[in-house]
Amino acid sequence: MKTQANQLPQLLKKGLSPVYLISGDEPLLVQECCDHVRKAAREAGFEDRVTFHADQQLDWNRVGEELGALSLFAEKRRIEIHLPTGKLGDGRPVLERVLENPPEDIILLLISARLDAAETRRKWYKELQGKGVHVPVWPIDADKFPGWLQQRARNHGLSLTRGALDILAERLEGNLLAASQELDRLALLGSSTTIDEETVEQAVQDSSRFNGFELVTELLAGRATHARKIIGVLQQEGENPLGLLTVLSRDLNLTMELNIATAKRENTSGFLKKRGVFQPQRAKAVEQAAKRLNRRQLMAALELCSATDRAAKGFDSLSPWHYLQDMITLLARPA
Incomplete structure (x- = not known):
């Protein structure tokens, strides 16, 4: 059955x-x-x-x-x-x-x-x-993800405010493992059962020196030196690259869509809001990447994501971090 x-x-x-x-x-x-x-x-x-x-x-x-x-x-x-x-x-x-x-x-x-x-x-x-x-x-659909997060928070005895839920949903969409870990950390703070926007931001600041979200931002911005430094730290700390890979591939696809939309003279701000991108830092990173990178580069980056995924799951003799280093070189190169 x-x-x-x-x-x-x-x-x-x-x-x-x-x-x-x-x-x-x-x-x-x-x-x-x-x-x-x-x-x-x-x-x-x-x-x-x-x-x-x-x-x-x-x-x-x-x-x-x-x-x-x-x-x-x-x-x-x-x-x-x-x-x-x-x-x-x-x-x-x-x-x-x-x-x-x-x-x-x-x-x-x-x-x-x-x-x-x-x-x-x-x-x-x-x-x-x-x-x-x-x-x-089955994966959680994007439109059902905020509800899944809120229910998961209730299971921890927590209640997320609208602002906190928006931030978490935007950062963690498509990465349930990271979402679960983030809620575990918020529950350990123990100061209140209500988690607001400020609490979420503070929790992020209190986390490890570098994280996957910061790496994705640096990759989209083409800041190669800082991105290599972050990768070195994440690798030493035993970070699972699959988590950040989910976020990276999501934002690369979004960047490609924006690249096409702006070529058709579609309003950038309106496009990002339709896609649920409300956090200023992420919106800025995607917007700048769409201006700086061309379609060929973005397609190559998505192919590298697939290679990284295979390596992380043990189907490649090379380390996933090797492919992420190649990703830095590719995305740092001018279009």
């Missing part, structure tokens, strides 16, 4: 299925769904966990042996298989055999990128639909 992410906790209370598939490209929501399954499984006595990652080195025969092995001392197990590409490949026959007659002492958790239509037509997926639960996780 298929169910929505917000319905999963209630479904788990009714009993466990032998297999769960959590799929999607929104890491935070995928992780939270997996945590719901793990918690319910532990409470039902499935304490032991075995994890596999379906990369090119995975031996699916080992997975089949683990799924077919009898538990020692009648211990129940959770077996998790991560599918970063959303495809089973050589693992399809293994899963098909297991799903025909799922073992009673195992909860199988498949954690996958978004499935394409071809994969959902395969035998293993049809077997899973009959024996288990599929939770497809």
Whole structure:
């Protein structure tokens, strides 16, 4: 069967299925769904966990042996298989055999990128639909993101004022993981349950010396020296580049749209307001980038974003920071 992410906790209370598939490209929501399954499984006595990652080195025969092995001392197990590409490949026959007659002492958790239509037509997926639960996780639409933020804040016992919500929504749109972390930090401030615009600004000032938002601003402005300094600090501090990459690709796409709009003599201020860009600093950075960079540069920058994303997810021999250094050189170059 298929169910929505917000319905999963209630479904788990009714009993466990032998297999769960959590799929999607929104890491935070995928992780939270997996945590719901793990918690319910532990409470039902499935304490032991075995994890596999379906990369090119995975031996699916080992997975089949683990799924077919009898538990020692009648211990129940959770077996998790991560599918970063959303495809089973050589693992399809293994899963098909297991799903025909799922073992009673195992909860199988498949954690996958978004499935394409071809994969959902395969035998293993049809077997899973009959024996288990599929939770497809979808990104939060831009128009629903402020509501998601406000609800998330309420879960922390916080209330966001209109101004605070506007700032957070603008800075964090499309990056739920960063949004969750930002609300965690605001909750730790503990001075008030009402978070206003001033509190948000102060929290940003109190955060690490450099952050992904500042790097994006410097990249759009073409300030190469300062951007390289920020990248060095973020890399040393172990920052996950995927967070800032979401913000950068969003603003590069916005810059390209503005570039086209201004060529048609569309009013810049009106264009940015229609796109929900109200923060002066971000509006200025995007406006200046649209004037300074041409379409070819912006297309090349978006291609570098894709390369950085692949590297950050382990599908490239080069570091994601290597590609971000190339990004600095590209965006600092005059059109």
